[in-house]
Amino acid sequence: MPTSTEWLTGLDLVDHHCHGVVESDLDRAEFEDLITESDVPAPPGTTHFDTQLGLSLRAHCPPVLDLPAFASPEDYLDRRTELGAYEVNQRLLRASGITDYVLETGYRPGDILSPAQMGERGAARSAEVVRLEFLAEQVAAEHEPADFLEAFRARLDHALTTAVGVKSVAAYRGGFELDPTPPTGEEVTRAVERWLADSPPGRSLRLTDPVVIRAGWWEAINRSVPVQLHVGYGDPHVDLHRTNPLLLTDLFRKARGSGARFLLLHCYPFHREAGYLAHVFEHIYCDVGLAVNYTGAQSAQVIAESLELTPFHKALFSSDAFGASELFHLGAVLFRRGLGEALDRWAAADGWPVAEQERIARLVCSENARRVYG
C-alpha cells in the first residue's frame, strides 16, 4: 500500500487563512520577532530559534535556500540576505506547494505584500478576507457616530464585492463572553460615541467595544458570508481563557439558518472543543492553523486530535503565516505530514482503502475550503 506521503504532495492545498510576507531584508532581531508569538526578545542567553518552530524551520527551510538542514541561524540569515527577500519569498512560497491563498489584509497592511503580489510570488491563486474590526476602525475615524452603522454597512458591502469573506479578531479585543444578540442601531451609535470619547486623541482607533464588535458580527451574518474567527492561541494580548470557542455556542445557535458559516481558526488548545462545535453545528468549520507551525515536530498529534470529532467535510488547512515566507513552507510541510501520518495510522488500524484516504485528504486540503468560500 503506498504511504500517504507519496500522493499527498500532489494534492491542491488551499491556505484559507494567511497574511502577506515582508519583502525587506531582516536582521536577526527582526527575523526572530517573526518566528514567535511573544512580543519581546527571548531572555538573555536564549533565542526564539530554540522552539518547536525554530527547530522545524532549521530542518526544512535551509535546503530551499541551498543550505544543509540545521544550518546555524547565523548562516541561514546570512544566506537569506545574500539571496534577497524577493528570491527567498519566491523560493519558499513555491516550495510550499500551496495552490491558493485566502489572505487577510487587516493586520499591518503597509508592511506586507498585497494579495496580487502574493499570488505572483507564489505562482498561486489569491483571494482576500477583510477584518471586521479594521473596517470598523476606519469607518469610525471618518464618520459621526450616528452615521457609523450605515457607513459600516456600505464599506462592508463594497469590500465584499471582491473579498470572499470576513475575519473577526474579537478574541484579541476582550474575548468571547459577549451578548450573542445583534445590537440595535441606537445601541451602536451610543457605543461608537463612548468609544470615540474614550480614545486618546491623535492615535489610531482601536476597537474593543463589545457592542460595536457584535454589530460587525451580525452585519456579516446577515450577509450570509464566511466568517473567520481567531480562536485560542495567539500573542500575549490574548486572554486565552476568554477565547474558548464554546463561549460562542449561543451565537452559533442564533446564527443557524442565516447562511453564514463560521471558520474557527487555530483553536489550540481548544481544538477538541472546536471539533465538537464543527460536529454538531452544520455551519461551523475549523482548523488548527497557527498551532501547526508552532508545535512543529509535535504537530502531528495536534492535527490528529483536531480530526477526532470534526467531520472530514468540515476540517480545513491554514498556515496563519505572517511576514516570513518560511511559515508558508513549514505550514504546508507539517500539515501534509501530520495529515498523512494520521491517515496512515488509521488505515493501518482499520484498513481504510487508499481511495477513501485520498478522498478525505482532498476534502481537507482543498475541497472544503472551495465549498465554503465558493
Place this chain on the structure above:
Amino acid sequence: MPTSTEWLTGLDLVDHHCHGVVESDLDRAEFEDLITESDVPAPPGTTHFDTQLGLSLRAHCPPVLDLPAFASPEDYLDRRTELGAYEVNQRLLRASGITDYVLETGYRPGDILSPAQMGERGAARSAEVVRLEFLAEQVAAEHEPADFLEAFRARLDHALTTAVGVKSVAAYRGGFELDPTPPTGEEVTRAVERWLADSPPGRSLRLTDPVVIRAGWWEAINRSVPVQLHVGYGDPHVDLHRTNPLLLTDLFRKARGSGARFLLLHCYPFHREAGYLAHVFEHIYCDVGLAVNYTGAQSAQVIAESLELTPFHKALFSSDAFGASELFHLGAVLFRRGLGEALDRWAAADGWPVAEQERIARLVCSENARRVYG
C-alpha cells in the same frame, strides 16, 4: 509475549451505560441521524458518514452483515433492509461480545427495545438505570407541587426496586454551575410551582429548573445508589463549557460518606479532569463512553488519556449506544482495541507481566462495574 488482542476478546464486557436499539427499517436520512450528535442533516454535498464514526462503521460493520469492509453506505443500508432490523440487531449485538447491558430507559422509550428485549437480542444480561429528570417530569405532570417531593420519593423508591442506579442529564438542562447543597422541601415546592407555571400548556414537561434537578440528585445520594452523570460531549443542546465535571467538585465533597457513587459518562474533552476526580475522590468513577465511537480510529489516544489519572479500579466501559445496533459493536471493538493498544504499549515500556495486564483489563471491562452496581 502474547499481545492483548489475543485475550481481550475473551473477557466479559459490561456496557454500564447504553440505550435500546430501534427495530424498524431505517432509510438513509433516519440512519444518518443515528450516527451523528448533530440534529440536522450534513450540509448539501456532504454526509454524516464522512466522520470518524462513519469510517469505523464502514470498516467493522459490513462484514457482520456479510458485506466486504468499506462497502458503500448505499450497499450497506440496502443489505440492512434486506436482512431486516431484527436480524441486523441480533447479529451486531452478538458480534459485540458484550455480556451485560446497563440500559438507561429515559430517552425516547417508545422508540426503542426494552431491557428484556435487548437481553434477548444480544444473548446478554440486562439491567436498568432510571433517569431522574424523566421521573421528575412524570411526577410533576401527575401531582400538585406541594405533593411533588413525596411522590417523587415514592416513584424513585419504586423504580429502585428493580433499577440498579440512576442517571442525571443535568448537563443538558443548564449544566453543572448549581448550588451543591440539597434544597429544602419548601424550595422544591416553590420551584415546581414556577416550573409548571412557566411551561407551555399541552406540551410535555421539560425539567430545567436547577432546584428540582438538585432535589433529584440529593434524593439519589440519600439512597446511596450509583448516580450516572452525563458529562461533556453530546448534542447541540449541551453548553459544553457548563458540563466540565470540575464544576461538581463541591457536590462530590458534600456527598462523601453518603454511600452514593458517581459515574461520570463520556467526559470528552474533560476526560483528564474526570480522571483527576476519580483519582482523588473515593466515590467517583468514569468512562469515555460516547467519545470512543465518535473518535473512531483515533479513539485509542482518548482511551489512553482517560487512563492517566483514573485508577484502574475506577475506569469503566460504556458505549452510550442509542438506536443503531452498530454502535454497540463499534463501541466494543474500539474499546477493546484502544485498551489493548495501551496495555501493549505500557507493557513494552515497563515490562508489565501479562497477568497484571489481564487483571487490569478485567477490572476495567467488567469487575469495576459489577462492584459498583452490585
Place this chain on the structure above:
Amino acid sequence: MPTSTEWLTGLDLVDHHCHGVVESDLDRAEFEDLITESDVPAPPGTTHFDTQLGLSLRAHCPPVLDLPAFASPEDYLDRRTELGAYEVNQRLLRASGITDYVLETGYRPGDILSPAQMGERGAARSAEVVRLEFLAEQVAAEHEPADFLEAFRARLDHALTTAVGVKSVAAYRGGFELDPTPPTGEEVTRAVERWLADSPPGRSLRLTDPVVIRAGWWEAINRSVPVQLHVGYGDPHVDLHRTNPLLLTDLFRKARGSGARFLLLHCYPFHREAGYLAHVFEHIYCDVGLAVNYTGAQSAQVIAESLELTPFHKALFSSDAFGASELFHLGAVLFRRGLGEALDRWAAADGWPVAEQERIARLVCSENARRVYG
C-alpha cells in the same frame, strides 16, 4: 544514530521542585497514603497500587532493593522494612541520578528530612525555596495585624538570604481568580485582622485570605526572585478549575519588567495552557512535575505535549516528590524516558542532529533551572 537513552542518563538533572522524604518505617496504609493524591484509602477491595504510579513503582523500584520487577506490594514493603528507611532512601535517591534538589520546606516540615539531610542521602547538591503562605501563617501567629506586613517582609528577606526562591500554594487556598494588583498596607492589615478573627482559637492558622495571598506574591515579585506556583493537579483540596494558569494572565502582565520569574509547577491538565504562557511571556517557565509520576507509563505523552509551545529554554524538570524516596527515582526515570522518546521521535521525523538533541536535553534537565535560580 545513538538513541537518546544512551546519553540522557549521563546528564545532570536538577529537580527544581521537591520535598524531603520520610525516614521512618512505613506500614502498608502509610505507604499507600504517600503514593496517591487522594486523602483516603482506596475503596474496599481495591488498592492505590492499581494506578499508573503504582504500576510504574512496581516496574522500577523493586530492582533497586534487590527484588525482581513487579514484586508484590507485600514483598516490596517487607523488603523496605528489612533494609530500613535510611538504606532505602539512600539507594532510591542515588539511583535517580538527580544531581540537585531544590526543596520546598513549607509542607509538614517536622515529618521529613531537611535539605542538608537530603543532600547527604542523595549525594547531591540541595537548595531551598520557602512557602509564602507558610511564612505568612508564622508571622500572623506572632505579630499584631498592624505589624504583619513589616514583619512578613523581614521574615522573607531573612529567608531569602539562603533560599533561592519562593513557592505559593494559592492554588490550594481558593485558586487564581484574584485581583492581580498589589494590595495596600492598610488593606493587608484589615485582611489579617479578619483572618485572625475568623480563625478557630487553638488551631494553627491557615491562610486563605486573598488579600494576604496577593501581598505575599507582590512582596516576592518586588524582590525579583523566582516564584514557584502550584498549578493544576493536586489533592482533593484543590478546586482544579480555579487553578487554570490562564487566570493569572493579568498578574503576569503586571509583573513584566519586575525581574521576577514564575515557575508553573505540574500544570496538568493545563500544561498546554502553561506552554502558551511560557511561549509568549519572557518571565514564565513551566514543568509537568507531579503529573509525570502520576501518569506513569503514559507520561511520555504528557511530557511531549508540555513541549509543544514551551520554548526549550523555558521547560524544567521536577518530581514534586514528597515523603517516599521512590517518587524521586520514578520521577527521574520517567522524565528521562519521556523526554528521550520525544527527542527520538522528533529526530526521526525531522532529522534533528544528536548535538541539537543533547543541547536541548541539557537545557531542560539542568541549564534552564541553573539560569533561573542562579
